[in-house]
Amino acid sequence: MKLVRAEYQELTKYMEHLRPTRQCMKMLKEKFSSQSQSTLLSIFSQEYQKRIKRSHARHHTAEAIENYYQSLSFLRYLSEVRKNLTAPVLLELANEVDFSPSLMARMVLERYLQELEGTPPSKPVLNSMLREPSLIPDRFLANQVYQCTINDCCYGPLVDCIKHAIGQEHEILLRDMLRERNLSFLDENQLRAKGYDKPDIILEVPIAVEGHVVHWIESKASFGDEYSHRSYLHDQFWSYWNRFGPGLVIYWHGFIEELDCHRERGILLKDCFPLDIVTLCHSSSQS
Structure with a gap:
């Protein structure tokens, strides 16, 4: 939300x-x-x-x-x-x-x-x-x-366990949704084998979401507040952008709406899996 x-x-x-x-x-x-x-x-x-x-x-x-x-x-x-x-x-x-x-x-x-x-x-x-x-x-x-x-x-080991499980659950959910739409991608295990630690997903064929091209997707099972989002931009998102081009970040528990201000520069924020995906096949058939 x-x-x-x-x-x-x-x-x-x-x-x-x-x-x-x-x-x-x-x-x-x-x-x-x-x-x-x-x-x-x-x-x-x-x-x-x-x-x-x-x-x-x-x-x-x-x-x-x-x-x-x-x-x-x-x-x-x-x-x-x-x-x-x-x-x-x-x-x-x-x-x-x-x-x-x-x-x-x-x-x-x-x-x-x-x-x-x-x-x-x-x-x-x-x-x-x-x-x-x-x-x-x-x-x-x-x-x-x-x-x-x-x-x-x-805080504590119980909370750490729960957070890890929730993070894993949402990454699996993301992969399942991509497979349901027949989108070809590399997940973090495949990326690690190629020498990349992140992001969670790289799309082998880019998609478009709300008119913006997406090459990679990062899953965050948390709320995107100003402090955490600024840290992620600095430590992760801009480096993904430099390596792979524009991408999508899903904050599954929502985010501050005003933070979604880098769309034109290549980082799109969503609070759920996008439903209005345009693929290269759709684009070609329409033309």
């Missing part, structure tokens, strides 16, 4: 103080019922990540990490926590300081393992315990890490 900039700004303003919980997504859907769940989640995730990047340095100092670790150690011995070992102590601590629960869990777990082993844990060990908290020797901490992971809709 395309949003004009004013609609997008209204959404992001409402999201400014929301936390990355399942409840916040329910609130967003009730408030903006005309928007799809996937669009709202994508926009919220992007806005929340910007917020976390701005405050990450403050939370990641040695003093802050030690304070969070000692706070958790103290809170676990309170009577109400001893009575209820599943109390979401670390999750509530993350919400209290307005930080990502999954990132908080990562910092506290790293601090715990350093104390346990005497040296900082390796990244593979840390990641494996975040993915599978039952590997954490301390059962209380394991439960705290698990609660933080499943209640964070923007």
Whole structure:
């Protein structure tokens, strides 16, 4: 779904103080019922990540990490926590300081393992315990890490897994739609074998969409906001344009309408697979 900039700004303003919980997504859907769940989640995730990047340095100092670790150690011995070992102590601590629960869990777990082993844990060990908290020797901490992971809709191994799966799903959907229309193309696996990492699709025979020639297609299972689109233009889209000519970007979860301003220069934006494709065969038969 395309949003004009004013609609997008209204959404992001409402999201400014929301936390990355399942409840916040329910609130967003009730408030903006005309928007799809996937669009709202994508926009919220992007806005929340910007917020976390701005405050990450403050939370990641040695003093802050030690304070969070000692706070958790103290809170676990309170009577109400001893009575209820599943109390979401670390999750509530993350919400209290307005930080990502999954990132908080990562910092506290790293601090715990350093104390346990005497040296900082390796990244593979840390990641494996975040993915599978039952590997954490301390059962209380394991439960705290698990609660933080499943209640964070923007960060963590569960979110990474879901995002990867959604990205793969939309790439498969794109390939299926191209095959249904008998369009010949090279996908990313074939391109990698030829020494190209990107884009997702190169059309062996160009097509036209809304009067614009398309040589390649990039699939983005996200919302195209100003920040991400500017980064993609700089890091990906213009280089594709230089190598392969004009192309099409599909933001499956929508984009800010005003960003579709490079059509004449050779980059077209859509929020779904185009239905009005003109192929070389059609063009020839019409002439």
